[in-house]
Every structure is written in C-alpha cells, then in structure tokens.
Amino acid sequence: MKYTTNLRSEGASCRVWYWADEGDGLSYNSCDPEEKLPAGDEAGGFGSNKDVDAFTFTDTGYYVSIYGNVPEWVDSGVWTKIQTIDVAHCKEYSNYKAPVCEVDTFA
Numbered sequence: 001m002k003y004t005t006n007l008r009s010e011g012a013s014c015r016v017w018y019w020a021d022e023g024d025g026l027s028y029n030s031c032d033p034e035e036k037l038p039a040g041d042e043a044g045g046f047g048s049n050k051d052v053d054a055f056t057f058t059d060t061g062y063y064v065s066i067y068g069n070v071p072e073w074v075d076s077g078v079w080t081k082i083q084t085i086d087v088a089h090c091k092e093y094s095n096y097k098a099p100v101c102e103v104d105t106f107a
Contacts (some may be wrong), residue, residue: 001054001055001056001057001090002034002055002057002058002101003034003052003053003054003055003056004031004033004034004052004053004054004055004079005032005033005034005050005051005052005053006031006032006053007029007030007031007053007054007079007081007107008030009029010031013028013029013030013031014028014029014030014031014033014054014056014079015027015028015077015078015079016028016029016031016048016054016078016079016080016081016096017064017074017078017079017080017081018081026078028048029079030033031053031054031079038046043065051084052082052088053081053082054079054080054082055082055088055090056074056076056078056079056082056085056100057076057077057099058076059076059077059097060076060088060099061073061074061076061098062076062090062098062099062100062101063076063096063098063099063100063101064080064100064101064102064103065100065101065102065103066103067103067104067105068102068104071096071100080101080103082103085105085106086103086104086105086106087103087104087105087106088101088102088103089101089102089104090102
C-alpha cells in the first residue's frame with residue numbers, strides 16, 4: 001500500500017478515484033507517493049499524525065468500503081481520495097482474495 005500527503009490538481013501523474021463525485025469519479029492529479037505500508041496498517045486522517053490525501057495498491061486491485069457501504073472494486077494503481085477527517089483501515093480477507101479498505105470518519 002502506498003499513500004500520498006501531497007495530492008495536487010496540477011500535473012497528471014496519478015489516476016485518482018473521487019468516490020464522492022458524480023459519474024465515474026476518475027481524474028488525474030499530481031501526487032508524491034510516500035512510503036509503502038503493508039496491508040493491515042492505517043493510512044490517514046485526523047489523529048494519525050499524517051494528513052493522508054489518497055492511497056493505492058500498485059501490485060493488486062483492491063476493494064474500498066466508504067462509510068460502511070458495500071465494497072467497490074478499485075483497479076491496481078488507482079488512488080482513492082480520502083477526506084482530512086477520514087481513516088482507511090486495510091486488511092486482507094481470504095474470501096475477497098484482495099485487500100479490503102474500510103474508510104470511515106476518525107472516531
């Protein structure tokens with residue numbers, strides 16, 4: 001898992017899924033990928049000491065559940081944008097055969 005704390009509108013180096021947008025929510029943004037985190041670690045938000053803007057898995061597709069909704073498939077290398085107050089918990093479940101990330105508001 002990779003994350004970025006620097007997602008910007010200029011440039012076009014990262015394909016980003018804005019799950020809150022109408023339509024497919026995909027756009028291209030500039031970002032600076034940061035260190036790699038193994039599945040099971042957290043990326044993000046309020047209280048984590050990192051203002052993570054987006055995360056991705058570069059070697060596999062993954063599922064994302066936003067605020068408890070049904071997990072949606074995200075292709076390998078597509079970044080998922082999260083809000084400042086959100087945290088993403090990513091785990092591997094044997095029945096999914098791919099990482100599952102649950103995004104929720106930091107509580």
